Amino acid sequence: MSRSPSKASNRQSKSRESDTGQSNSGPPRIRSSKSLSAFPIVKSDKTKTNPFTVPSDNDIFMLRDQERQKKKEERIQQRKLKVHEKTTYTTRVNAKTAAMRKIAHESDDEVVEEEKKDKDGAIAVKDDPQFTLAITRDRHVEKENLADFIAKKREMFLVQYSLGVKRDEMRKLEEIAQAEEKKLELAEQYLEEDAAMFDEFLKENDKNSVEAIKIAEAETKLKLEKVGEIKKINAQIMLIKSEISKNEDTMKEYMLYQQFLDSLTPQEYKDDKQKVKDEKKKGKQKGKLSSTLKKRGSIVLTDRTSSRSSRKDSKIAIAQKPTPSPPQGAKKPKGDTDVESQTSSTYDTDEDDIDEEPELFFSDPQQLLDIFSELEEQNLSLIQNSQETEEALEELRQTIKQTQEKMNRETEVLKGQIDFLKDAIKREAERAEELEMKSKMFSYGEFKAEDQEKMLAALNKKVEEVYRNCIGDNEANISTLQMLTNIENRLEELFEQIEIMPSDRVEMAEKAKEKERRLRLREEKMEQQRLHQEDRVRRALERAQAEPKKKTGKPLMFRSEPPQTRKKQHDADKKQDKEEEELKYFFT
Numbered sequence: 226m227s228r229s230p231s232k233a234s235n236r237q238s239k240s241r242e243s244d245t246g247q248s249n250s251g252p253p254r255i256r257s258s259k260s261l262s263a264f265p266i267v268k269s270d271k272t273k274t275n276p277f278t279v280p281s282d283n284d285i286f287m288l289r290d291q292e293r294q295k296k297k298e299e300r301i302q303q304r305k306l307k308v309h310e311k312t313t314y315t316t317r318v319n320a321k322t323a324a325m326r327k328i329a330h331e332s333d334d335e336v337v338e339e340e341k342k343d344k345d346g347a348i349a350v351k352d353d354p355q356f357t358l359a360i361t362r363d364r365h366v367e368k369e370n371l372a373d374f375i376a377k378k379r380e381m382f383l384v385q386y387s388l389g390v391k392r393d394e395m396r397k398l399e400e401i402a403q404a405e406e407k408k409l410e411l412a413e414q415y416l417e418e419d420a421a422m423f424d425e426f427l428k429e430n431d432k433n434s435v436e437a438i439k440i441a442e443a444e445t446k447l448k449l450e451k452v453g454e455i456k457k458i459n460a461q462i463m464l465i466k467s468e469i470s471k472n473e474d475t476m477k478e479y480m481l482y483q484q485f486l487d488s489l490t491p492q493e494y495k496d497d498k499q500k501v502k503d504e505k506k507k508g509k510q511k512g513k514l515s516s517t518l519k520k521r522g523s524i525v526l527t528d529r530t531s532s533r534s535s536r537k538d539s540k541i542a543i544a545q546k547p548t549p550s551p552p553q554g555a556k557k558p559k560g561d562t563d564v565e566s567q568t569s570s571t572y573d574t575d576e577d578d579i580d581e582e583p584e585l586f587f588s589d590p591q592q593l594l595d596i597f598s599e600l601e602e603q604n605l606s607l608i609q610n611s612q613e614t615e616e617a618l619e620e621l622r623q624t625i626k627q628t629q630e631k632m633n634r635e636t637e638v639l640k641g642q643i644d645f646l647k648d649a650i651k652r653e654a655e656r657a658e659e660l661e662m663k664s665k666m667f668s669y670g671e672f673k674a675e676d677q678e679k680m681l682a683a684l685n686k687k688v689e690e691v692y693r694n695c696i697g698d699n700e701a702n703i704s705t706l707q708m709l710t711n712i713e714n715r716l717e718e719l720f721e722q723i724e725i726m727p728s729d730r731v732e733m734a735e736k737a738k739e740k741e742r743r744l745r746l747r748e749e750k751m752e753q754q755r756l757h758q759e760d761r762v763r764r765a766l767e768r769a770q771a772e773p774k775k776k777t778g779k780p781l782m783f784r785s786e787p788p789q790t791r792k793k794q795h796d797a798d799k800k801q802d803k804e805e806e807e808l809k810y811f812f813t
Contacts, residue, residue, distance in 0.1 A: 486586075489596055491586070494586045652704060655704065656704065662806075685705050688705050688709060688712075689705075692711065695712055695715050696711055696712070696715055
C-alpha cells in the first residue's frame with residue numbers, strides 16, 4: 226500500500242504490454258499523450274456559438290424565452306401523440322442515458338478498431354467533446370476539497386493495484402493451466418500406449434478364441450459321432466429287448482399251455498413218469514460214484530509217488546535248507562476233487578434236466594376234444610346244481626330277511642312302549658313333584674286351593690289353546706311346561722325365519738297383524754260394552770219388576786271379629802322363604 230505512484234504506473238504499463246491480446250470489454254482506459262495523437266480530434270464548427278463564453282443580459286432573456294417556447298411546443302406535441310406513444314419524465318431520462326450508452330458503445334467500437342490497427346497495443350482515451358458533454362450534461366457537479374481528491378486518487382490507486390494483482394494471479398493460473406495441459410498430453414500419450422497394448426491383447430485373445438473354437442468344433446464333431454454310435458447301439462439294444470420280450474411272451478404262453486395240459490393229464494400217468502425219472506437218477510448217481518472213486522484212487526497213487534520223491538529230495542537238501550516246508554500236496558487235491566465233484570454233479574443235473582424232453586400224455590388232438598366235452602358236461606351239471614343251490618339260498622335269505630324285519634318291528638314296538646312307559650313314569654313323577662310344590666305353595670299362600678286349581682285350569686286351557694294355534698293338537702297329552710317349552714322353541718324358530726326374510730315383507734306382515742289386533746280389540750271392547758249395557762238393562766228391569774221389600778224389625782248385625790294375633794317373624798325371613806319357594810317352583 227505504501228508503493229510510489231511511479232512504480233505502480235510502471236507495473237501498470239508492463240501489465241498492459243502483457244495483456245495486448247485481451248478483449249476490450251471492460252471500462253475505457255486512459256492513453257498516454259503519444260497515443261492520443263493517433264486518434265483524430267473532433268473539430269467544433271465555427272458557426273456554432275461557444276458554450277463557454279458568457280452571454281449578455283439580452284441573450285439570457287432571449288434564451289429563457291426560447292426554452293419556454295420549446296417546452297410549450299413539446300407539450301403541444303405530447304398532447305397530439307397517441308396513448309402508446311406518450312412518455313413520462315423517467316422514460317425521457319432513461320432515453321437520455323440510453324443515448325449516452327449508445328455514444329459510448331460507438332466510441333468503444335472505434336477504439337477497438339484503432340487498437341487492432343495499432344501494433345503497440347496502446348489504449349485510447351475518449352477525448353471527444355461531444356462524449357464528455359453527453360456524459361456531464363445532467364451531472365450534478367459539486368465542489369471537491371483536497372482530502373476528497375486525495376481519497377479518490379487513493380481509491381484509483383487501490384483499484385489499479387488490485388487489477389495488477391489479479392493480472393498476476395491470471396498469469397499464474399495460465400502457467401498452471403499450461404502445466405496441466407502438458408500433464409494431459411503425457412496422459413494422452415500413456416493412454417495411446419495402453420490402447421496399443423490393449424489392441425495387441427485383443428488380437429492375441431481373438432487368436433486364442435479362434436483356436437479354441439476350432440478345438441471345440443472338432444470335439445463337438447467327435448461328440449456327435451459318438452452320440453450317433455450310441456444311438457445306433459441303443460436302437461440295437463431296444464430291438465434285442467423287444468425280441469426278448471416277444472420270446473418271453475411266447476414262452477409264457479407255451480408254459481400256460483403246458484400247465485393246462487399237465488392239469489389235464491391223469492395222476493397215474495404222472496406217477497409212472499416220476500418213478501421212471503427217479504430210477505434214471507439213481508442209475509446216474511451210481512455211475513457218478515464209481516467214476517469219482519476211480520478218480521480218487523488214481524489221485525492217491527500220484528500222491529504217494531510224489532511224497533516218496535519229496536522225501537528223497539528233502540534228505541539231499543537237509544544241509545542247505547534247515548527248515549523244510551510241510552507237505553500240503555495231499556490235502557489240496559482232496560478239496561479240489563470235492564469242488565470238482567460238486568460242480569460236475571450240478572452241471573450233470575442241469576444237463577439232465579435240459580436233455581430231458583417233456584413227454585406228454587396226449588398224442589392226438591381228439592383226446593383233448595373228448596376231455597373238453599366231458600368237462601363241458603360236468604360244468605353244465607355243476608352250473609345246474611349251483612343254480613338250484615342259489616335258488617335255495619335266495620329263499621333262505623328271503624325268509625331270514627322277513628323274520629329279521631318282523632323281529633325288528635316287534636323290537637321297535639317294544640322299545641317304543643318301553644320309552645313311552647318311561648316317559649309316562651317321568652311325567653307322573655314330575656306331576657307328583659309339581660303337585661307337592663303346589664300343595665306347599667297353597668298351604669303357605671293366602672288363596673284357597675279351589676281358586677288356585679281354577680286358575681291353573683284356566684292357565685292350562687289358555688296354554689293348550691296357544692299350543693293348538695301355534696303347533697297343533699296335543700295328541701301326546703304333554704304337560705303345560707312341556708307345551709310352553711315347545712312354544713318357546715317354535716318362537717325361536719320363527720324369529721330366526723323372520724331374520725332371514727326380507728325386511729319389507731316383515732314390516733308389511735307386522736302392519737297387517739297390528740291392524741287385525743286393533744280390530745279384534747275394538748270388537749271385543751264393543752262386545753263387552755254391549756254385554757255390560759244388556760246386564761245393566763236386565764238388572765234395571767229386574768229391579769223395576771221386583772216387589773218392594775219392606776224392612777221389618779231391627780237389621781241383623783254380625784259378631785265383631787276378635788283382634789288378630791300377629792306372629793313374631795321377621796319380614797326378611799318371610800321374603801327369603803318366598804324367594805326359595807318361587808325358585809323351587811319355577812326352576813326345578
